[in-house]
Amino acid sequence: MQLVRDLYAAKRAVGQPVISFEFFPPKTEEGERNFLDRTLPALLAARPDYCSVTYGAGGSTREKTLRIVDRIRSRHGLTTVAHLTCVGSTKEEIRDLLQQIRALGVRNVLALRGDPPGGGEFSVTPGGFEFASQLVKFIREFDDFCVGVAGFPEGHIACKEGKYVDWGHLKEKIDAGADFVLTQLFFDNADFYELRDYLTRRLGVKVPLIPGIIPILSGAQIKRFTGLCGARIPGRLAARLEQLGNDDAAVTEFGIEFATRQCEDLLHSGAPGIHFYTLNKAHSTVRILKNLGLA
Secondary structure (H helix, E strand, C coil): CCCHHHHHHHHHHCCCCEEEEEECCCCCHHHHHHHHHHHHHHHHCCCCCEEEECCCHHHCCHHHHHHHHHHHHHHHCCEEEEEEECCCCCHHHHHHHHHHHHHCCCCEEEEECCCCHHHCCCCCCCCCCCCHHHHHHHHHHHCCCEEEEEECCCCCCCCCCCHHHHHHHHHHHHHCCCCEEEEEECCCHHHHHHHHHHHHHHCCCCCCEEEEECCCCCHHHHHHHHHHHCCCCCHHHHHHHHHHCCCHHHHHHHHHHHHHHHHHHHHHCCCCEEEEECCCCCHHHHHHHHHHCCC
């Protein structure tokens, strides 16, 4: 399986963006079948370069995550990234999980601190890690995985000292051995550009920084998401969503248009690719890529 860091290097050499998708393990067996048999093939028809599969709060979907990662790799031959979190795991449990991932032939992981179950405050598992940078270092010492980490254009919601302190923590993850950064969702590209410039010009970061984009499907849903992760909905966007109200079909169409313009600007300004938070749905992401001439 190709390493994600090599994908970015190869596409950069020919001036092309890397397109990646994020999926989450469905909660039910029926949902998993529907995703694997219908949604996944529709998304893969857009020819992404790789995908990532999330890990539930507290590691609650560990087995499902590995099962879906293996299905995508073995049946579709697509480069995959397995999420790993510090929450609820000891070092030995993480070592065992890394061995399972390696046995599947997967060589890419996304190292995260992770969210505790129930939305409570993070606490260190005895025998585990407190920071994602420690997890990155541990993975690096375990084997030569390609390691990605998360970045937050507006700062992590739990970092009360502000975004510049949080960006310093991101630099620590990169210094520990991270190969690329996927950002949290955002709606104002100026936030991404400020993060990028701060990392590259002030902190000397050279690894790819990839913007994470979410197609808006409903006003209520995106308000809930942003409330959980601390992302800001700019005034004009909030006003338009308010106008559209509960008409989810109209919101979806608007979300496709908004994300298309957002991606156009990001790619024009040198972003090495786009990471789509697909929400396990194909329609909007495929439409956006077709609008961009990338499907």
